Amino acid sequence: MPSLSQTIGWLLVYKYYILFPLAIFEGPIVTVIAGFFVATGFLNVFLIYIIVILADFLGDTLLYLLGRQGNSFIVKHGAKIGLTAQKLRQADDYYKNNSKKTVVMSKIFHGIGIIGLISAGILHINFKHYIRLCILVSFVQTAALLIVGFLFGHAYLRIAEYLDYFAAFISALALLAIAFIIYYKSKKSS
Numbered sequence: 001m002p003s004l005s006q007t008i009g010w011l012l013v014y015k016y017y018i019l020f021p022l023a024i025f026e027g028p029i030v031t032v033i034a035g036f037f038v039a040t041g042f043l044n045v046f047l048i049y050i051i052v053i054l055a056d057f058l059g060d061t062l063l064y065l066l067g068r069q070g071n072s073f074i075v076k077h078g079a080k081i082g083l084t085a086q087k088l089r090q091a092d093d094y095y096k097n098n099s100k101k102t103v104v105m106s107k108i109f110h111g112i113g114i115i116g117l118i119s120a121g122i123l124h125i126n127f128k129h130y131i132r133l134c135i136l137v138s139f140v141q142t143a144a145l146l147i148v149g150f151l152f153g154h155a156y157l158r159i160a161e162y163l164d165y166f167a168a169f170i171s172a173l174a175l176l177a178i179a180f181i182i183y184y185k186s187k188k189s190s
Helices: 004-014 016-039 045-081 085-097 099-108 113-122 127-189
Strands: none
Touching (some): 004 016, 016 045, 045 113, 045 127, 085 099, 085 113, 099 113, 099 127, 113 127
16 A cells, blocks of 8 residues: 555645545545645545545445455355354344444444455345445545544644554454454364
8 A cells, every 4th residue: 555645645646536546445544635635725525525435435346246256265165264154144144134233334444344344245235235335334434534634634644543543453353353262162162
């Protein structure tokens, strides 16, 4: 991924042309930086809003398709890491019963949230339902990030640092949960 200074430089030079690909991979911080550029009059808020939502739509679709295509791999090799057919059915039931909450939380929690979005594809969750939820969250999330950038864009380095800490914290929590489950399963089987 590009550094923060590269991202800013690219936005200054290429404006809207580079915003779309950057927003697919680095959505939150790019949106905050773009919000700052709106405050300076350098970029148009409506164009940014549309571009970021379209980029988010494409990113969410690609993650879903990645999960959908990886489904056969998970079914074939998942038992090696404890993902049996029964566990996948349980996950499927949970996702279907809590799809709104699961998709919304996956969109909000960057880093580990990608797993939730890929899981929707693995579990063959209805794509229209999935993408509708993703778009609704994107509308609100993009507006909020643009407002943060507009109001506090000069502090983009600090915001990027907090986003990194938050993603690292959530990822560490997920790894601890996985380690605990593996440990618990190994104790149970012995």
